[in-house]
Amino acid sequence: MFQPSDLQAIFVTLKLASYTTVILILLGTPLAWWLCNTRSRIKPAIEAMIALPLVLPPTVLGFYLLISLSPGGFIGRGLGQLGIPGLAFSFSGLVLGSVIYSMPFVVQPLQNAFQAMGRRPLETAATLGAGPVDRFFRVVIPMSKMGYLSAAVLGFAHTLGEFGVVLMIGGNIPGQTQVLSIAIYDHVEALEYGQAHLLSASLLCLSFLVLLVVYASNRRSPAMTLQ
Numbered sequence: 001m002f003q004p005s006d007l008q009a010i011f012v013t014l015k016l017a018s019y020t021t022v023i024l025i026l027l028g029t030p031l032a033w034w035l036c037n038t039r040s041r042i043k044p045a046i047e048a049m050i051a052l053p054l055v056l057p058p059t060v061l062g063f064y065l066l067i068s069l070s071p072g073g074f075i076g077r078g079l080g081q082l083g084i085p086g087l088a089f090s091f092s093g094l095v096l097g098s099v100i101y102s103m104p105f106v107v108q109p110l111q112n113a114f115q116a117m118g119r120r121p122l123e124t125a126a127t128l129g130a131g132p133v134d135r136f137f138r139v140v141i142p143m144s145k146m147g148y149l150s151a152a153v154l155g156f157a158h159t160l161g162e163f164g165v166v167l168m169i170g171g172n173i174p175g176q177t178q179v180l181s182i183a184i185y186d187h188v189e190a191l192e193y194g195q196a197h198l199l200s201a202s203l204l205c206l207s208f209l210v211l212l213v214v215y216a217s218n219r220r221s222p223a224m225t226l227q
Contacts, residue, residue: 006199008175009183012091016166016179017159020098024106024155025148027099032110033140051108053101062168065097069169089171094179097169098159105154113147114140150214157210160203 002010031050035043053061068075069088076086087093121143125135141148163181170177172186180203187196 002198003195005174005178006183006195009178009180009199010202012175012177013160013179013181016091016094016098017156019095020102020159021106021152021155023095023099024102025152028103028106028110028151032107033114033136035107035111036114051104054104058101058162058164059168061101062097062165065093065100065165066168069093069096088169089173089177091170091176094166094170094177097165098162101162101165102155102158105158106151109147109150109154110144113144113150116147117143146217149217153210153214157207160207160210 035047066088067073069086070076071080071086071088076088079086087096117140121139122135125139130138161181162179163185166177166179167182170179172178172182178186180199184196184199184203187193187199
Protein backbone atom coordinates (compact mmCIF):
# COMPACT_ATOMS: atom_id res chain seq x y z
CA MET A 1 0.00 0.00 0.00
CA PHE A 2 1.06 3.55 -0.63
CA GLN A 3 2.14 5.52 2.40
CA PRO A 4 0.65 9.01 2.95
CA SER A 5 3.97 10.60 2.02
CA ASP A 6 4.03 8.54 -1.18
CA LEU A 7 0.55 9.75 -2.13
CA GLN A 8 1.73 13.32 -1.56
CA ALA A 9 4.73 12.68 -3.81
CA ILE A 10 2.45 11.26 -6.52
CA PHE A 11 0.21 14.32 -6.32
CA VAL A 12 3.15 16.75 -6.49
CA THR A 13 4.62 14.86 -9.45
CA LEU A 14 1.39 14.81 -11.45
CA LYS A 15 0.75 18.46 -10.63
CA LEU A 16 4.28 19.40 -11.69
CA ALA A 17 4.04 17.43 -14.94
CA SER A 18 0.65 18.95 -15.78
CA TYR A 19 1.74 22.54 -15.11
CA THR A 20 4.97 22.04 -17.03
CA THR A 21 3.24 20.52 -20.04
CA VAL A 22 0.66 23.30 -20.32
CA ILE A 23 3.30 26.04 -20.00
CA LEU A 24 5.58 24.36 -22.53
CA ILE A 25 2.78 23.98 -25.09
CA LEU A 26 1.97 27.69 -24.73
CA LEU A 27 5.61 28.77 -24.93
CA GLY A 28 6.75 26.10 -27.36
CA THR A 29 4.15 26.81 -30.03
CA PRO A 30 5.36 30.31 -31.03
CA LEU A 31 8.98 29.29 -30.49
CA ALA A 32 8.70 26.20 -32.71
CA TRP A 33 6.81 28.19 -35.35
CA TRP A 34 9.53 30.85 -35.38
CA LEU A 35 12.26 28.21 -35.68
CA CYS A 36 10.37 26.57 -38.53
CA ASN A 37 10.07 29.77 -40.54
CA THR A 38 13.02 31.99 -39.62
CA ARG A 39 16.19 32.44 -41.62
CA SER A 40 17.93 34.27 -38.80
CA ARG A 41 21.61 33.62 -38.23
CA ILE A 42 20.95 32.99 -34.55
CA LYS A 43 18.62 30.05 -35.28
CA PRO A 44 21.35 27.39 -34.74
CA ALA A 45 22.29 28.99 -31.41
CA ILE A 46 18.66 29.03 -30.25
CA GLU A 47 18.18 25.40 -31.31
CA ALA A 48 21.37 24.42 -29.48
CA MET A 49 20.20 26.18 -26.30
CA ILE A 50 16.82 24.42 -26.46
CA ALA A 51 18.47 21.02 -27.00
CA LEU A 52 21.10 21.55 -24.29
CA PRO A 53 19.15 19.61 -21.60
CA LEU A 54 19.40 16.52 -23.83
CA VAL A 55 23.17 16.29 -23.24
CA LEU A 56 23.75 18.38 -20.11
CA PRO A 57 23.79 16.47 -16.78
CA PRO A 58 20.62 17.41 -14.86
CA THR A 59 22.60 18.30 -11.75
CA VAL A 60 24.61 20.88 -13.71
CA LEU A 61 21.46 22.57 -14.96
CA GLY A 62 19.90 22.33 -11.49
CA PHE A 63 23.00 23.81 -9.85
CA TYR A 64 23.06 26.90 -12.05
CA LEU A 65 19.32 27.36 -11.70
CA LEU A 66 19.68 27.13 -7.92
CA ILE A 67 22.41 29.77 -7.96
CA SER A 68 20.29 32.02 -10.18
CA LEU A 69 17.14 31.60 -8.06
CA SER A 70 18.87 32.08 -4.70
CA PRO A 71 18.50 35.49 -2.97
CA GLY A 72 21.95 36.51 -4.23
CA GLY A 73 21.39 35.27 -7.80
CA PHE A 74 20.42 37.57 -10.63
CA ILE A 75 16.87 36.14 -10.81
CA GLY A 76 16.37 35.86 -7.06
CA ARG A 77 17.79 39.32 -6.43
CA GLY A 78 15.49 40.84 -9.05
CA LEU A 79 12.47 39.08 -7.58
CA GLY A 80 13.45 40.26 -4.10
CA GLN A 81 13.53 43.88 -5.27
CA LEU A 82 9.98 43.41 -6.56
CA GLY A 83 8.86 41.93 -3.25
CA ILE A 84 8.35 38.47 -4.76
CA PRO A 85 9.46 35.50 -2.61
CA GLY A 86 12.43 33.50 -3.87
CA LEU A 87 11.76 30.51 -6.10
CA ALA A 88 14.48 28.26 -4.69
CA PHE A 89 13.09 25.32 -2.68
CA SER A 90 9.54 26.04 -3.81
CA PHE A 91 7.05 24.40 -6.15
CA SER A 92 7.22 27.43 -8.45
CA GLY A 93 10.96 26.88 -8.73
CA LEU A 94 10.33 23.25 -9.67
CA VAL A 95 8.00 24.37 -12.45
CA LEU A 96 10.59 26.79 -13.80
CA GLY A 97 13.32 24.15 -13.77
CA SER A 98 11.05 21.53 -15.34
CA VAL A 99 10.02 23.90 -18.12
CA ILE A 100 13.67 24.48 -19.04
CA TYR A 101 14.66 20.82 -18.67
CA SER A 102 11.74 19.41 -20.69
CA MET A 103 11.67 22.11 -23.37
CA PRO A 104 13.34 20.08 -26.17
CA PHE A 105 10.80 17.29 -25.73
CA VAL A 106 8.02 19.73 -26.60
CA VAL A 107 9.62 22.19 -29.02
CA GLN A 108 11.23 19.61 -31.30
CA PRO A 109 8.05 17.57 -32.01
CA LEU A 110 6.14 20.80 -32.70
CA GLN A 111 8.88 22.07 -35.02
CA ASN A 112 8.90 18.72 -36.86
CA ALA A 113 5.11 18.85 -37.25
CA PHE A 114 5.17 22.38 -38.64
CA GLN A 115 7.93 21.50 -41.10
CA ALA A 116 6.15 18.34 -42.26
CA MET A 117 3.02 20.33 -43.04
CA GLY A 118 4.75 22.40 -45.72
CA ARG A 119 3.79 25.78 -47.13
CA ARG A 120 1.10 24.78 -49.64
CA PRO A 121 -1.84 24.60 -47.17
CA LEU A 122 -1.03 28.09 -45.89
CA GLU A 123 -0.71 29.48 -49.40
CA THR A 124 -4.06 27.95 -50.32
CA ALA A 125 -5.71 29.44 -47.23
CA ALA A 126 -4.19 32.84 -48.03
CA THR A 127 -5.68 32.80 -51.53
CA LEU A 128 -9.08 32.24 -49.89
CA GLY A 129 -8.65 35.40 -47.81
CA ALA A 130 -7.55 33.92 -44.47
CA GLY A 131 -5.30 36.19 -42.40
CA PRO A 132 -2.12 35.05 -40.60
CA VAL A 133 -3.84 34.40 -37.28
CA ASP A 134 -6.79 32.68 -38.91
CA ARG A 135 -4.43 30.51 -40.98
CA PHE A 136 -2.52 29.45 -37.89
CA PHE A 137 -5.55 28.44 -35.83
CA ARG A 138 -7.62 26.98 -38.66
CA VAL A 139 -4.88 25.33 -40.71
CA VAL A 140 -1.61 24.92 -38.82
CA ILE A 141 -2.92 23.64 -35.48
CA PRO A 142 -5.44 21.12 -36.94
CA MET A 143 -2.83 19.76 -39.36
CA SER A 144 -0.23 19.52 -36.57
CA LYS A 145 -2.43 17.75 -34.02
CA MET A 146 -0.22 14.65 -33.96
CA GLY A 147 2.78 16.84 -33.26
CA TYR A 148 0.92 18.43 -30.37
CA LEU A 149 -0.01 15.02 -29.02
CA SER A 150 3.62 13.88 -29.19
CA ALA A 151 4.84 17.10 -27.59
CA ALA A 152 2.33 16.96 -24.73
CA VAL A 153 2.88 13.29 -23.95
CA LEU A 154 6.68 13.46 -24.16
CA GLY A 155 6.82 16.64 -22.08
CA PHE A 156 4.56 15.09 -19.44
CA ALA A 157 6.42 11.77 -19.37
CA HIS A 158 9.84 13.40 -19.20
CA THR A 159 8.79 15.56 -16.26
CA LEU A 160 7.53 12.49 -14.39
CA GLY A 161 11.03 11.04 -14.17
CA GLU A 162 13.02 14.15 -13.25
CA PHE A 163 15.43 13.78 -10.36
CA GLY A 164 18.63 15.83 -10.51
CA VAL A 165 17.06 19.13 -11.53
CA VAL A 166 14.18 19.01 -9.07
CA LEU A 167 16.39 17.84 -6.21
CA MET A 168 18.85 20.69 -6.74
CA ILE A 169 16.17 23.38 -7.05
CA GLY A 170 13.46 22.15 -4.71
CA GLY A 171 15.24 19.98 -2.20
CA ASN A 172 13.16 17.27 -0.56
CA ILE A 173 10.21 18.88 1.22
CA PRO A 174 7.32 16.37 1.63
CA GLY A 175 4.07 17.63 0.19
CA GLN A 176 5.76 20.61 -1.50
CA THR A 177 8.81 19.66 -3.56
CA GLN A 178 9.21 15.92 -2.98
CA VAL A 179 8.41 14.17 -6.26
CA LEU A 180 8.20 10.46 -7.03
CA SER A 181 11.82 10.02 -8.07
CA ILE A 182 13.04 11.57 -4.82
CA ALA A 183 10.58 9.52 -2.75
CA ILE A 184 11.95 6.35 -4.39
CA TYR A 185 15.49 7.40 -3.54
CA ASP A 186 14.48 8.02 0.08
CA HIS A 187 12.94 4.54 0.35
CA VAL A 188 16.08 2.92 -1.06
CA GLU A 189 18.27 4.85 1.39
CA ALA A 190 16.05 3.63 4.23
CA LEU A 191 16.27 0.04 2.87
CA GLU A 192 12.50 0.08 2.27
CA TYR A 193 12.76 -1.84 -0.96
CA GLY A 194 9.11 -2.87 -0.99
CA GLN A 195 7.89 0.72 -1.10
CA ALA A 196 10.62 1.65 -3.56
CA HIS A 197 9.53 -1.20 -5.83
CA LEU A 198 5.86 -0.16 -5.59
CA LEU A 199 6.60 3.43 -6.59
CA SER A 200 9.12 2.42 -9.26
CA ALA A 201 6.74 -0.08 -10.85
CA SER A 202 3.95 2.50 -10.85
CA LEU A 203 6.18 5.09 -12.52
CA LEU A 204 7.45 2.51 -15.02
CA CYS A 205 3.94 1.49 -16.04
CA LEU A 206 2.74 5.09 -16.33
CA SER A 207 5.75 6.09 -18.44
CA PHE A 208 5.27 3.09 -20.71
CA LEU A 209 1.59 3.87 -21.23
CA VAL A 210 2.15 7.51 -22.16
CA LEU A 211 4.93 6.57 -24.59
CA LEU A 212 2.71 3.85 -26.05
CA VAL A 213 0.17 6.55 -26.87
CA VAL A 214 2.83 8.47 -28.84
CA TYR A 215 4.10 5.54 -30.88
CA ALA A 216 0.65 4.13 -31.53
CA SER A 217 -0.47 7.55 -32.75
CA ASN A 218 2.63 7.97 -34.92
CA ARG A 219 1.96 4.58 -36.50
CA ARG A 220 -1.44 5.82 -37.63
CA SER A 221 0.19 9.02 -38.92
CA PRO A 222 3.63 8.05 -40.30
CA ALA A 223 4.37 11.58 -41.54
CA MET A 224 4.81 12.73 -37.96
CA THR A 225 8.11 11.39 -36.61
CA LEU A 226 10.02 12.19 -33.47
CA GLN A 227 13.60 13.33 -33.31
